Amino acid sequence: MHRFSLGPRKLLGLFMTAAVIATACGGAATTTAPVTTTAPVASAPAVSAPAASAAPTAAGAETTLTYWASNQGTSLENDKQVLTPELDKFTQQTGIKVNLEVVPWSDLLNRILAATTSGQGPDVLNIGNTWSASLQATGAFTQFDDATMNQIGGKDRFLAGSLSATGAAGKPPTAVPLYSLAYGLYYNKAQFAAAGITQPPTTWGEFVADAKKLTTPQHWGLSLECGSISENVHSAFTLSQQQGGAFFDDSGKPTFNTPQNIAAIKQYIDFMQSDKIVNPSDAEYSNGTEALSDFAKGKSSMMIWQAASGSLAQLGMNAADIGVAALPLPDQMPAGGKKVTSMVAGINLAVFNSSKNKDAALQFVKFMTSTPEQEILNKTYGSLPSVSEAYSDPAFQTPAVQLFKNILATSAAPLPAVAQESQFETLIGTAMKNMFAEAATGKVVDDSEISSQLAAAQQQLTP
Amino acid sequence: MVDTVQLGRPPLETAPPPRKRRRRRELLPYLLLLPALVLELLIHIIPMLVGVGISFLRLTQFYLRNWSAAPAAGFDNYRLALDFNQAAGEALLHSFLVTLGFTVLVLGFSWMFGLAAAVFTQRSFRGRGLIRTVFLIPYALPVFASVIMWSFMFQRDTGIVNHVLIDQLHLADQRPFWLIGQNSFYSLVIVEVWRSWPFAFLMLTAGMQSIPQDLYEAAAMDGAGVFAQIRWVTMPMLKSVNRVLLIVLFLWTFLEFTVPYVLFGKSAPEQADLISMHIYQNSFVTWNFGTGSAMSVLLLIFLLVVTVGYLAVSSRGSDNA
Numbered sequence: 001m002h003r004f005s006l007g008p009r010k011l012l013g014l015f016m017t018a019a020v021i022a023t024a025c026g027g028a029a030t031t032t033a034p035v036t037t038t039a040p041v042a043s044a045p046a047v048s049a050p051a052a053s054a055a056p057t058a059a060g061a062e063t064t065l066t067y068w069a070s071n072q073g074t075s076l077e078n079d080k081q082v083l084t085p086e087l088d089k090f091t092q093q094t095g096i097k098v099n100l101e102v103v104p105w106s107d108l109l110n111r112i113l114a115a116t117t118s119g120q121g122p123d124v125l126n127i128g129n130t131w132s133a134s135l136q137a138t139g140a141f142t143q144f145d146d147a148t149m150n151q152i153g154g155k156d157r158f159l160a161g162s163l164s165a166t167g168a169a170g171k172p173p174t175a176v177p178l179y180s181l182a183y184g185l186y187y188n189k190a191q192f193a194a195a196g197i198t199q200p201p202t203t204w205g206e207f208v209a210d211a212k213k214l215t216t217p218q219h220w221g222l223s224l225e226c227g228s229i230s231e232n233v234h235s236a237f238t239l240s241q242q243q244g245g246a247f248f249d250d251s252g253k254p255t256f257n258t259p260q261n262i263a264a265i266k267q268y269i270d271f272m273q274s275d276k277i278v279n280p281s282d283a284e285y286s287n288g289t290e291a292l293s294d295f296a297k298g299k300s301s302m303m304i305w306q307a308a309s310g311s312l313a314q315l316g317m318n319a320a321d322i323g324v325a326a327l328p329l330p331d332q333m334p335a336g337g338k339k340v341t342s343m344v345a346g347i348n349l350a351v352f353n354s355s356k357n358k359d360a361a362l363q364f365v366k367f368m369t370s371t372p373e374q375e376i377l378n379k380t381y382g383s384l385p386s387v388s389e390a391y392s393d394p395a396f397q398t399p400a401v402q403l404f405k406n407i408l409a410t411s412a413a414p415l416p417a418v419a420q421e422s423q424f425e426t427l428i429g430t431a432m433k434n435m436f437a438e439a440a441t442g443k444v445v446d447d448s449e450i451s452s453q454l455a456a457a458q459q460q461l462t463p
Numbered sequence: 464m465v466d467t468v469q470l471g472r473p474p475l476e477t478a479p480p481p482r483k484r485r486r487r488r489e490l491l492p493y494l495l496l497l498p499a500l501v502l503e504l505l506i507h508i509i510p511m512l513v514g515v516g517i518s519f520l521r522l523t524q525f526y527l528r529n530w531s532a533a534p535a536a537g538f539d540n541y542r543l544a545l546d547f548n549q550a551a552g553e554a555l556l557h558s559f560l561v562t563l564g565f566t567v568l569v570l571g572f573s574w575m576f577g578l579a580a581a582v583f584t585q586r587s588f589r590g591r592g593l594i595r596t597v598f599l600i601p602y603a604l605p606v607f608a609s610v611i612m613w614s615f616m617f618q619r620d621t622g623i624v625n626h627v628l629i630d631q632l633h634l635a636d637q638r639p640f641w642l643i644g645q646n647s648f649y650s651l652v653i654v655e656v657w658r659s660w661p662f663a664f665l666m667l668t669a670g671m672q673s674i675p676q677d678l679y680e681a682a683a684m685d686g687a688g689v690f691a692q693i694r695w696v697t698m699p700m701l702k703s704v705n706r707v708l709l710i711v712l713f714l715w716t717f718l719e720f721t722v723p724y725v726l727f728g729k730s731a732p733e734q735a736d737l738i739s740m741h742i743y744q745n746s747f748v749t750w751n752f753g754t755g756s757a758m759s760v761l762l763l764i765f766l767l768v769v770t771v772g773y774l775a776v777s778s779r780g781s782d783n784a
Contacts, residue, residue, distance in 0.1 A: 116527045117527050137524055139525075140528055283643050287728070422524075433730065434732065437643035441643065441644035456554075459549055459550040460551050
């Protein structure tokens, strides 16, 4: 017995040390894990054609591309159903096979980062257009210089507004616009009529008055996705533009904590806090569908959303009730205020530098941005084509599409095209999520609170 | 395999082995452990060293593709993480304190529930097996599925928690929030205790199996009631199990990531900002891998200190006992 009584203790010590190392390493590994775990899995299909990878020919006899699509439809499965027939067409035309994976938005940026770090990524992928400048800075994507642009049909085919959100100004873009989108104010026509409101509001004063009229204990004037980082920051950007503010100055330096930005965020939080036209429960909404579903079910009368007619119809909303208008403007434009009602939203298509099938990848980009495909895909997703030719299709002559096209052409501004853009989105969006949580649980979010949150966010920005 | 075992055994048992052979026999378990140890080093130590290395680099998105080209940062990342007057350091300290409170609560409740359930099922009765199985369900369920279920239950307007508390029992006028604000911390504690107490129960039940029944009988003869038996027989006999259980639970809980990630999504509410989530946010979401790694290293040092201290104190205790 005596001899063994020491043994277990020593072993216990060993075990503990191992446990500490293992677990603490788990902490350390949070920075490295996805690099080693997700990337190889994601890239596995990419190298399925060893013969072709050595010398990809134009015919691409055995070339297989890996394509990461973003989630544009009502579900990942829905995206697969929409895209597969189109990809089959591409294979028929070129002989190049396409391996499709639809990546949910919550994972997409991390997956891209992991692929960038490991150099093992897809050949072609969708990115949120606001990430363009940040991802451009990593150098992971192929540059679309003029020669490359000509390979896919030329720069002039694309809408100028959409092309403005493909990278930092003055540098060759590293992505091309695929689907274009803009924010609009969706309203429930039936509920507006029942409340005796004949026109959608054009100023924020009218907007709040209308929303108050529509708010009852069981029903709300507006639903917001208050826990969603991207929705928060996009709205903050638009409202700040209207106030004449900016989150980065012309030289690219952050200017978070300014009176204009504070006023913009205050206005947005106040929809819940002091106007009381937003259900405090919306502070929990974070997956990007809950406010939409409340609006579709008639629980609220308005929402601020990107092209949503398709999703609303799928959720069972009567098409005749769906109204859409440009976002309101301030009752009196502040000094320096811009008549911006939306960010330039949309999805871009990029090609990974590490792709072994770059020619085939560019052929695929050309295919996806060709006029017939632009018509088919944008029609299905309810988004706007990013090439001007496609607008001749009658499907894009509806009032809603014309409205969004007009917003994109005249009153949309791109988010700051700086390398820190994705950090900015995360920091401001998260700060606003926390402020909404405070407002919902009865704490007061005033100017000084917003100011200190903005200052703290700016401090965390990596120079 | 079978042959060697059969051939190997008889001489060992029949003839008392010479000293040399005995030493060789003592070495055998360690030799068998060796491959595992080597793999452990490869899989755990190397990434850890890489993490330590990254913490001295200014690793941002510009160097992601070739992070060996990232400029050296010296101790800048550590300075940033430990400067409690600045936003980043203050947030880290806050997150550390939240995690500490969370760990203490979860550890205490999990251990208490585990012990109570283990004592309750120690004596044989009808349906004991069934009850033990039911107790283990939270531990056996996939984390993601069970925590998603909790997040539905905690929703303010549609969740069953508020439905029971407000609509059925009318305990309050206002529907409380469970996933944001201060309550989010308690929600997190509840879910974590729910998930981890069965582990304590499992370990303590196993420990109790080895307590000889005659000790209880002897104690009963001496007039010890149920509580006295627990105090003077069960607890001392469980000492070594408890020692392992507490430190393992501590480490698991302190580094918990999955539960808050599933419950709250990418960014947890400030009141429930556990340190693993915080480091994840700092490295991935703001693309600042150097600072994230520096925070990880600080965490590693803290956990090493706690564990070594705990082992020193607890083994001294057992020598005296």
